[in-house]
Amino acid sequence: MRQPILDYDPDLYKDHALQAETALPGPDYYTVLAWIHEFLCPATYIEIGVWAGESLRLAQPPTRAVGIDPTPVVKTSFVAETRVFPVSSDEFFQSEAGQSVFDGQGFDLAFVDGSHLFEQVLRDFIHLEPLANPGSVVLLHDCIPLDPLTSERTRSTFFYTGDVWKAVLCLRRNRPDLEMTIVPAAPSGLCLVRGLDPGSRILAERFEGLVGQYINVRHSYYLDHLKEMPSRIPNLREAVRVWCLKTPI
Ligand SMILES: C[S@@+](CC[C@H](N)C(=O)[O-])C[C@H]1O[C@@H](n2cnc3c(N)ncnc32)[C@H](O)[C@@H]1O
Structure with a gap:
C-alpha cells in the first residue's frame, strides 16, 4: 500500500527535487508524454499506474485508453x-x-508507471509485448536513478524511482533487437522502446534468471555500467518528434 505523502521527510524531498532539477533540466515527462501522443496519434493506449490520472488524461480522442491501477x-x-x-x-x-x-x-x-520494482516492470513489458502492433511504442518511466537512497527497492523517500533502471538494462542486454532510447525528461527520465516482437519468448524464458542476477545489485552497479544503458536523445520536442516519426529499424 502507498505510504501517505506526509510520512516522508519534506526537506529531503526538497533536496531531491532540486538535485533532479539540476541533473535533468527541461520539460517534464508529462510534457514529453503529451508530445508522444501528438506525434504517434495512437488508436489505443494502455497505462500501468494511474494514480490521480494526470498522465492518463493526456490521451486525446480518437485514442481509446485503458488505465490499470489497484488503488487509483x-x-x-x-x-x-x-x-x-x-x-x-x-x-x-x-x-x-x-x-x-x-x-x-x-x-x-x-x-509503464506502476510498481517501481524492476522485476514487475520487466513482467509488465513481458505482458505487453504479445499485445503489441507493428510500430507499437512502450514507455518506461523513472529509468534514470537519482542516487542510491531514492533507487532502493524499499521505499523511504517521496522522490522515488525504485530500481526501474535494471529493467532497462535487462532489456538492452537481452533484447538487442529492440530499439531503445532515453529522453532525459524531468525528473527521472523516460525510456522509449519499439521494435517489439509479439512472438518473442526470450524474456519470459529468462525471467527467473534475470531476477536472480539483478535483484541485489545496487546503484553503484548502475554507475559502473552506465555506458550499456540506451543512448539519450535531447529532451526537446523536435528530437522526440524525429524519433517518433522515423521508420522503425
Ligand atoms: C507513480 S504513480 C503513477 C503516476 C501516474 N502515471 C502519473 O504520471 O501521474 C504509481 C501508481 O502505480 C500503482 N501501482 C503500484 N503497483 C502496481 C501494479 N502492480 N499494477 C498497476 N499499478 C500499480 C500505484 O497504485 C500508483 O497509483
Missing part, C-alpha cells in the same frame, strides 16, 4: 474514451479483460 485516486476527467481497471497489472493481464483488451486490436502506445 482519479481526480480528473478524461477527454479520450477511457476505462480504468482497479486491479494490479498482473491481475489485469491474466484476466479476460486483459486478454481481450481493445477487442483484440492490441495497443499502439503503453506507459
